[in-house]
Amino acid sequence: MNKVIDLRSDTVTKPTPEMREAMARAEVGDDVYGEDPTVNRLEALGAEMTGKEAAVFVPTGTMGNQVSIMAWTQRGDEIIVESNAHIFMFEAGGPAVLSGVQIRTVPGFRGAMDPEDVEAAIRPKDLHCPRTSLICLENTHNRSGGCVIPLDNMKAIYELAKQHGINVHLDGARVFNAATALGVDVKQITRYADSVQFCLSKGLCAPVGSLVAGPKEFVDRARKARKILGGGMRQAGVLAAAGIVALEKMTKRLGEDHEKARKLAQGLAAIPGLEIDMDTVQTNMVMVGTKGAGIDAAEFAALMKRHGVLFNWSTRYKVRMVTHNDVGFDDIDEAIRRVKEALGA
Ligand code: TLP
Numbered sequence: 001m002n003k004v005i006d007l008r009s010d011t012v013t014k015p016t017p018e019m020r021e022a023m024a025r026a027e028v029g030d031d032v033y034g035e036d037p038t039v040n041r042l043e044a045l046g047a048e049m050t051g052k053e054a055a056v057f058v059p060t061g062t063m064g065n066q067v068s069i070m071a072w073t074q075r076g077d078e079i080i081v082e083s084n085a086h087i088f089m090f091e092a093g094g095p096a097v098l099s100g101v102q103i104r105t106v107p108g109f110r111g112a113m114d115p116e117d118v119e120a121a122i123r124p125k126d127l128h129c130p131r132t133s134l135i136c137l138e139n140t141h142n143r144s145g146g147c148v149i150p151l152d153n154m155k156a157i158y159e160l161a162k163q164h165g166i167n168v169h170l171d172g173a174r175v176f177n178a179a180t181a182l183g184v185d186v187k188q189i190t191r192y193a194d195s196v197q198f199c200l201s202k203g204l205c206a207p208v209g210s211l212v213a214g215p216k217e218f219v220d221r222a223r224k225a226r227k228i229l230g231g232g233m234r235q236a237g238v239l240a241a242a243g244i245v246a247l248e249k250m251t252k253r254l255g256e257d258h259e260k261a262r263k264l265a266q267g268l269a270a271i272p273g274l275e276i277d278m279d280t281v282q283t284n285m286v287m288v289g290t291k292g293a294g295i296d297a298a299e300f301a302a303l304m305k306r307h308g309v310l311f312n313w314s315t316r317y318k319v320r321m322v323t324h325n326d327v328g329f330d331d332i333d334e335a336i337r338r339v340k341e342a343l344g345a
Pocket of ligand 1: 008009010011059060061062063065086087090138140141142171173174199201210
């Protein structure tokens with residue numbers, strides 16, 4: 001059997017040998033007592049790297065977003081979220097279930113909301129209206145194929161949020177991909193958000209974990225929310241140890257994943273019928289339109305699975321392919337070759 005090339009997500013990455021070693025050697029304690037030195041070190045590092053006062057380690061990106069919403073809002077509030085955001089699309093209604101808030105969606109262009117539309121969506125102080133208490137941004141933006149939200153767009157939304165006394169939360173699941181693509185320190189992005197959630201377990205290859213960073217008082221509330229959700233972990237230092245390697249080492253190699261995505265996009269764009277907007281290939285994802293090839297996205301994914309190339313479908317005629325540390329440049333060549341063969345191109 002040929003090697004399976006897994007482009008479903010960067011979440012499929014396995015911990016690196018260096019991570020495994022750090023995990024085996026990790027000094028641990030009971031983190032619910034605040035006594036795990038490795039978790040404490042990871043939290044301090046995450047806060048420092050994002051320019052925030054404090055951070056808390058959570059098992060998943062979803063929990064990171066949800067404890068942030070719990071910490072910033074009250075029941076009956078409204079939060080503004082881009083209409084294709086992960087928080088709205090893929091967190092199983094968490095904001096309604098856990099925080100009792102309703103979501104107001106604002107459409108975006110490649111994930112970026114027009115600041116005027118955001119301002120228009122902020123509720124007036126009126127007896128009939130819910131209180132707008134939070135604006136959520138997502139950088140990079142998953143559903144648009146890993147597009148980077150421009151810094152001036154984030155700045156404009158952050159400034160208007162501050163004028164209205166509203167907090168901004170950044171779903172930065174892949175914020176280090178955004179920083180790499182922009183060629184800036186990640187702090188240049190996180191400065192336009194009061195809180196940020198970022199994942200260690202995606203392109204950064206840690207087996208598990210995300211960090212939520214922000215002002216200390218907010219992080220204390222997020223930590224309490226984590227406990228409510230049953231996310232107070234004990235000797236979590238074995239996981240945090242991999243997270244430290246993720247932040248110190250793996251943030252520096254993401255450019256390579258972006259190059260692989262461009263190579264993949266160029267190769268697939270040359271196949272008749274497949275449609276790729278090269279302007280959206282900005283980080284480690286490629287969205288491929290299948291309509292011109294006369295095949296549904298789900299059918300295309302099923303066909304390629306039989307040829308040993310895995311990816312997910314996103315809409316009826318669009319699939320998403322994600323590059324990462326566990327696929328090499330030669331795997332990209334091979335994936336393109338198998339797609340050509342399967343489509344008879
Ligand atoms: N995204 C996953 C799937 O859930 C779609 C993926 O394969 O891309 N925010 C963003 C922007 C994300 O893309 C994800 C995961 C999360 C949050 C949630 O992270 P986890 O999976 O750790 O809960």
